Amino acid sequence: MTTGAISNSQDYFSEEDPSFLDALDDVILPGEEPIIQRVGAGSQDKPNLKRQREDDDEDVYGAAQFGNFAQYMDRKRAKLQIQNAGFGSTGSDIFRGITIYINGWTTPSVQVLREVIVSNGGVFQPYLVNHGLVTHIVTCNLTPAKMREFQNMKVVRPEWLTESVAHGSLLPWTDFIFRPEQHPDKSQGTQATTQKTLSFRQREIPASSSSKSAARDSMSDAEEEEDERPKYAAHKSNPNAQRVMAQSDWRQAHTSANPDFIEGYYKNSRLHHLSTWKAELRNLVQEAQARAENGLASGKVAAEDTESGGVSMRGAEFIMRSPSRSKGKAPASGEERVIMHCDFDCFFVSAGLLKRPEMKGQPVVVCHSQGNQGSGSSTSEIASCSYEARAFNIKNGMSLQQARKLCPGVKTIPYEFELYKELSLKFYTILMSHADDLQAVSVDEALIEVTGTLSRLRLKAKDFAESIRAEVKRDTGCEVSIGIAHNILLARLATRKAKPAKSYYLSEGDAAELVATLDIADLHGFGWSTKQKAVEKLGSSNLGELSKKSRGELCDALGKAMGETVYNAIRGIDHKKLESDKPRKSVSCEINYGIRFIGNDEAEVFVKQMAVEVTKRLNEVGMLGRSITLKIMKRDPEAPVEPPKFMGHGACELFNKQGPLADPSGRATNDDKVIGEHAWRMLKSFNFPPHELRGIGIQIQKLESKHTAVPQGQKTLPFAAIKAPKASVKEAEPDPVKRLCDTARRRANTPVELPTYSQVDQSVYQSLPDDIKEECEQEYKARAQSVEQTDVVNPLMPYFKRSRSRSVQPLFPSRASAEPSTNVKRITSMLAPKRAGTTSPTRRDQDFFGQRARSGKASVLDEELQELGLDPEVFHLLPKSIQQEQLTRARLIDRDVGLPDMSQRVLFKPQDKGVRTSSVPPPSQAQKARYPQPVALKQRGKEKGEKLYFTDADDIMGIIEQWVGRFMNRAPNTKDVEFFRAFLVKSMEAPGGQGVDTAVKVLRWWMMLLRRNWGELEHVEEKDKENIGSIWWTAFREVRAQMDEIALRRLGGKLSLR
DNA sequence: ATCCTCCCCTAC
């Protein structure tokens, strides 16, 4: 290793570099623990400044610390060997007693050789840590440095392994001694390597930690010790950068001083793309889930279907097969969850190799630097590296020059962001078509729950995973690996075993054993810092060791939540659920690269441009903010003006300043002028010399909806008294939204009907007062725990397999004459919400709802209201007219309209009525009992706090039941639909939203009834006039759409019929 | 106790 690069002076702290050794001396060892905070808690007006001591850390990311290296490597070795042990010992033990390290890039590949070794009884050492432990080194090529390093070892060619296996016994290694012929490596000898003096250096090789991507910033050329915190080398400067930066025109053209810098930067930033895609995917998933649950059609316009251009995912659409998600963990009675963690293998590289198949099998990396210019030195970061490259210990996130040291022949390929986007959309499309629920983790990774799918299809998880892999491979040409387990934690660990290009099921039984071999930093969410803390406070970061610790000890050392997580993880336990509907809490943008101002004018322009950028993003999500935070990175006084990473920020001090954000009238805002002004003022208040700035970020919080959640700007009221802090918010006169929420809250024990997160317009949701949001969140939480989705087990609900590739319905058919789709109607009805809604519910004798209202058990309703406690309250809040209508409907219940014969109902009979929650007594016991329990609502009797689903709406529901039942053989009368629609509209529009619950319950009940009868047609948007079910569904969807429109207008969210 | 604010940390 070594050598060449040093002469290029691009190496900072290469292993052999004396300065590196010197740096080690300066470093702080654990125990000395000198990380000093120099600062302060910032008061409102003062920046918070936190910095770590110059010596150990010049980088904002943290201190460089070494120590316990040998100990760590021991664990690492042990871990990897155990991992290997799982690979597959197929009986043969040709290589028993032999431990092999594979050096560099070989043919066959390191993966193949590894399998050969371990499946024949040998031990594969992925890292050459201690030469004494390795019996042989296999290689196809050696650098001079390696030759020296290995001079006393048995170095052989791969043929020794392959031929021994072919021969069935161990051939003498001496017949396969590796003899270097020539060195393709250029310049190898040009550099005098420094003799290593550190003892541990001799024993070890770079090896970086675990399988997490190498290190965010491990481009320091210090080949990191295991315990070194990822960071850039700190003390050195980058001469190239010094040179170019000295040229005024260059700086003007290529740094933040250029007004076009931001645009160009974001176009090329992989991390920016990753973050953006993640947010976009989350949105798409939410939208698809909402559509699936609501039975709504695609909202896509045909022309948009080819959203091929650009890197943005907006405009794309997924179709979720399952209309409802089986969220929440299965209760004891239920089946075990099945979670799959799906992740592309070296995503960017795989994508790039699609068009470069000839490079497959080679060490390839994706990075900006392309030519071999600069004689190999480049601080360009590697976004992704092929598995062949990983054999050289190259990691994602490493600098190219560092990678070149590990593998001089490494090949680079450029980014293709648009391609990644397209592949990702295909990938997600496939997953969405199979998953009960999906959590978007990143552009190339997702967690899916397939519990319901598996049981429905009676598939084995592993088979199903393989079919998904095949499907993705077919559609993208790329390999994904899939980890399968019964919880997220284990699924993630399983993926480690699966990669590359496999699936792996990790059972609970195997879990504990595996976990004990891992390090705490191998757990998702735990990194370098936590690991240090563990070593420091618990004496070890090895999970096997930590398994001896009590829960209390772990919590004590790591904090309550993290301690608990680790304690459980060690036992293979993880209760975390998939998260697919979290609302967004902040919107921000920041750039900490290429910031090189000279004058304040440049900084001001830049900050204001950043403000424009946040505004753009706020607009994209329809939000306004009430709080702004300016984040500033200022060069650490000890750090060189030009850090080692070209145009990087280097070691910095970090400053945050937070303040209220409000437009001139005191309202939440997304105005770029306002934001820019705030931000610039905040920056000025720091009084930093502009040339010391290295990073600038603007974050907007306390988000609210852009469109007022409530009609008349009343929403502003609570916040109008801006300046005055929280007090004014609390004293503010409750607006309608608040009243609605208060009403809900008052009925503590009663059901609070909320849409699912995914269905709530986030911007609107955010506009709710915090306490209300909290209420809602708690409700969601409780719901997730107690509600079990059951559609999948309903025997009467036939599995309706939909083609994944089913094309989406155009919203606005380009050909005007095209058959009007349901979507068109939906839109029409949304545009003219009052059209039918205001229609007077005049009775028509021929209509079902038009029957005279007389006789009957009007009293049933009242009794029930009382019985349910809450209902009377709601009922009495309803407008008189609606109350009257409800009573009227109730009276109709036992009126025999003499329509279709009841034999049809036999179909329902088999349905269990027992499922029905006791808290949902039917208005008419005799009738209700015969009817199917809406499966998705029920929950076998249980639960505390279990929400009731039907309450005051039961009477009208009984009517609907009859209505649907009696019209089972014929289409519903238009008048009836209109009447029904009118009722719902009135309910929805009742002052204060008191009727919303009712409307939702009624609508849902209607949907359930249709599902019972024509469930398979639910997602067939095209109206088939010959098909009764289709007509019913169409009617339903139209009404539903109108309800959503009202909900959006009045409450700012969509209705959930879940 | 419980909440809130200010960070740090983590992931891709």
Place this chain on the structure above:
DNA sequence: TAAGGTAGGGGAGGAT
């Protein structure tokens, strides 16, 4: 030349 972004979890410690 290179493009070190971004959102959310949660810990520490002060305010309530």
